[in-house]
Amino acid sequence: MAIKRMIKCPNCGVFNTNKEYCTNCNTLISHQKKREIKVAAVKQKQVDKAIYEKENPNLAQRLKKHPFWLYRIAGWLLYSAIMVVSTIGAGLAWFIAMVAAG
Structure with a gap:
């Protein structure tokens, strides 16, 4: 026997049974479906960021490949x-952390 879930639509106030969308106003009411959509959006954002970084390298990367x-x-x-400045900064941060840790 399936469990019946009554979900109240936040938009129109109609109670819906085991539905992802409201039967009255077609608003998304399923919390599981909302989470799935949010996870898919986060993954797509990460993919878009990786593609952007691959297609638009920084100045040093572009100059290293110049003809x-x-x-x-x-x-x-x-x-x-x-790289030298980054290494010095990382070493300095490590040193400060070790001094602060005692």
Whole structure:
């Protein structure tokens, strides 16, 4: 025997039995369906972000692949400088955390 769930529509106030959408105003009322839609939206947003980052590389990445050798060298130098600064910042953050931890 199936369990009957009575869900009140937040839009029109009509009670619906075991429905995903309101029978009166066609508003989505299923909490499970709302969660599924939200999860799908989050996954699609992550996919869109990955596609954007793949299609639009930063300046250093573009310069590293440039056909002119001088620009490629400048790209590698810029990339190396970014990596050195990031490494110094990470080391400094680690040191501060260790000092704060005692």
